[in-house]
Amino acid sequence: MKEKVQSFGRFLSGMVMPNIGAFIAWGLLTALFIDTGWTPNAALATIGTPMLTYLLPVLIAYQGGKMVGGPRGAVAGAVATIGVICGTEYTMLMGAMVMGPFAGWCMKKVDAMFEGHIKPGFEMLVNNFSLGILAMLLAILGFYVIGPFMAGVLNVLSAGVQVLVNHQLLPLISVFVEPAKVLSLNNAINHGIFTPLGAEQVKETGRSIFYMIETNPGPGTGVLLAYSFFAKDEHTKQSAPAALIVHLFGGIHEISFPYILMNPLLLLATIGGSVCAMIYNSIMGLGLVSPASPGSIFAFVGMAPKGETIQVLLSIVIAAGVSFLIASPIVRFSNAKKSLDSASDQMADMKAASKGATAYTTSESGQKVDLRTLDHIVFACDAGMGSSAMGSAVLQRKLSAAGFDNITVSHAPVSEIPAGTELVVCHRDLAERAVKSAPNAKLVTITDFMTAPEYDEIIKELQDARLNTNPENAEGSDFHGGILIKKNIHLNGPEKNKEEVIKEMGKVMYESGYTTEKYTEAMFEKEKVFNTAIGNEIAIPHGIESMTGEIKNSGIAIFTYPDGMDWGDGNIVKLVIGVASVGNDHMAALQKIAEACSTTEDVEKIVKMDVDEIYNLFK
Structure with missing residues (x-):
């Protein structure tokens, strides 16, 4: 049940998170130019209403449709949501969250129905009209059904919120929010629930208290301060100040969660801090004009209405102060039997077990990757913005310090890992989702974004691979580490048949440590399905794709x-280039070969060169 709730919440937040910049743009327009804004401007203030009414719901619907039905689902979701918007007077952010994925699902089903049944030449016609007709029908459905239904839902929710406000119970929401945050539901709660409710409130009052509930960095700040002063475990005490800076100024609340999970009693501190801040916010009538994302002190205060910056800042101070007062004795008098690392591991195991998942430490998806040619790593998290951005920055610095400046580290949502990614790093709790998103990538999981030992293990593996000290590659071979070495350049060969040349090429590849003995068979299999003569008196024999496992190291051999x-097939060849590749190692050499062999005359010149000349030409 908990897994389904988490997945649903993450899906909702996944529609909103990529569009937070648009929410901030709308919030800044509101804060600056409305009648009570920082610089009132009646003309510019008119931009805010259509942004809230049309732009933000359409962006959300587009993202939701894309998540379910790809680019066509995205377009269908955006069009259909216009019907939802026009079918009610409410701001339809929640309506977009329903219609976008629903339209994407419908588009996916329609495409599946037509797949394989479209006559050649009519694909564009059928695709365009199927999308257009479906989008029109869904827009009508949105106007008459989805829009009015979601208006009813918003009426009920608004009434419930009003009851909490009237009875001064709104601060009690923190009792549920703070534990849910630590269970990685922070983005789902903030962007899946509070953001749409807050947008409706901003439309009416110009601010919303909902934007101050989950995003307040004060509760976590108090806990990290307590650890900085009173932790008994030296590693925890030393790491807490750095985590505090990232949490408070970077807005990455996830970094505080392992510290809280070390001692679950610390939830009393975060709840207490949040409740007191919410009482203060309610009494003062405070609110923000737009979501504060990430939950940094800068973003939180930056979204304060005109003239309320100090009051909003005090909300953080109150939350941090109360949290610190409650957390300090808990941290100081705890038995300190658990270190930060052991607590992180234990809690990650518990959370993974609750999902029926395997508990990983330094885990892999079972895939192989050629670390000698690796030039890109993807760091994935729930939304691809917060913890992954921080983790990717830390890993990038470590790689650069180790001399791997050619390897870039990017960050992405775990559900949108780019196709072709070879190495993915993510938090252990996201391992299952990462494997589904990138099944062909090697997966390394961590529990500590700042000081994960897995970062150093990645670098050690890279160093071993680049120095060719990997036992799996080095054992039983005389591999020299070069893709092209002089002993593999054989000149002025006597006339032979193709089979003899391939056998000799396979022997050279094996003796140089590039391949196993079976690679010769792989080259013969390739010739059965594809003649590797490419014109200009050149042939490039290589193994069939299904036998790439016979390659140990990338290499090239050249015969003339x-x-x-x-x-x-009538092809006369004078230059034969044998290729074995487990990655892209050979691409630079082949590019040079292609440039040098652009004409038959060029090949004739190469055939007349000596070993050193050919080596210097292609090295």
Whole structure:
């Protein structure tokens, strides 16, 4: 049940998070130019209403449709949501969250129905009209059904909120929010629930208290301060100040969660701090004009209405102060049997077990990656903005310090890991989702974004691979580490048939440590399905794709036959380049070969060169 709630919440937040910049743009327009704004401007203030009414719901619907039905689902969701918007007077952020994914699902089903049944030449016609007709029908459905229904839902929610406000019970929401945050539901709660409710409130009053509930960095700040002063475990005490800076100024609340999970009693501190801040916010009538994302002190205060900056800042101070007072004795008098690392591991195991998942430490998805050619790593998190951005920055610095400046580290949502990614790093709780999103990537999981030992393990593996000290590659071979080495350049070969050349090429590849003995068979299999003569008197024999497991290291061998030889299908070949590749190692050499062999005359010149000349040309 908890897994379903988490997945649903993450899906909702996944529609909103990529569009937070648009929410901030709308919030700043509101804060600056409305009648009570910082610089009132009646003309510019008119931009805010259509942004809230149309732009933000359409962006959310587009993202939701894309998540379910791809680009066509995104367009269907955006069009259909216009019907939802026009079907009610409410701001339809929640309506967009319903219609966008629903339209994407419908588009996916329609496409599946037509797949394989469209006559050649009519694909564009059918695709365009199927999307247009479906989007029109869904817009009508949104106007008459979804819009009015979601208006009813908002009426009920608004009435419930009003009851909490009238009875001064709104601060009690923190009793549920703070524990849910620590269970990684922070983005789901803030952007899936509070953001749409807050937008409706901003439209009526120009501010919303909902934007101050989950995003207040004060509760976590108090806990981290307590650890900085009173932690008994030295590692925890030393790491807490750095975590505090990231939490408070960077807005990455996830970094405080392991510290809280070390001692669950600390939830009393975060709840107490949040409740007191919410009481203060309610009494003072405070609110923010837009979501504060990430939950940094800068973003939180930056979204304060005109003239209320100090009051909003005090909300953080109150939350941090109360949280610190409650957390300090808990941290100081705890038995300190658990270190930060052991607590993180234990809680991650518990959370993984609750999802029926395998508990990982330094885990892999079972895939292999050629670390010698790796040039890109993806760091994934729930939304691809907060903890992954921080983790990718830390890992990038470590890689650069180790001399791997050619390897870039990017961050992405765990559900949108780019196709072709070879190495993914993510938090252990996201391992299952990362494997589904990038099934062909090697997966490394962590529990500590700032000081994960797995970062150093990645670098050690890279160093071993680049120095060719990986036992799996080095054992039983005389591999020299070069893709092209002089002993593999054989000149002025006598006339032979293709089979003899391939056998000799396979022997050279094996003896140089590039391949196993079976790679010769792989090259023969390739010739059965594709003649590797490519014109200009050149042939490039290589193994069939299904036998790439026979390759140990990438390498190239070059044979010349000045008198020419028959490569089959009427192809006379004078230059033969054998290729074995587990990655992209050979691409630079092949690019040089392509440039140097652009004409038959060029090949004739190469055939007349000596070993050193060919090596210097292609090294």
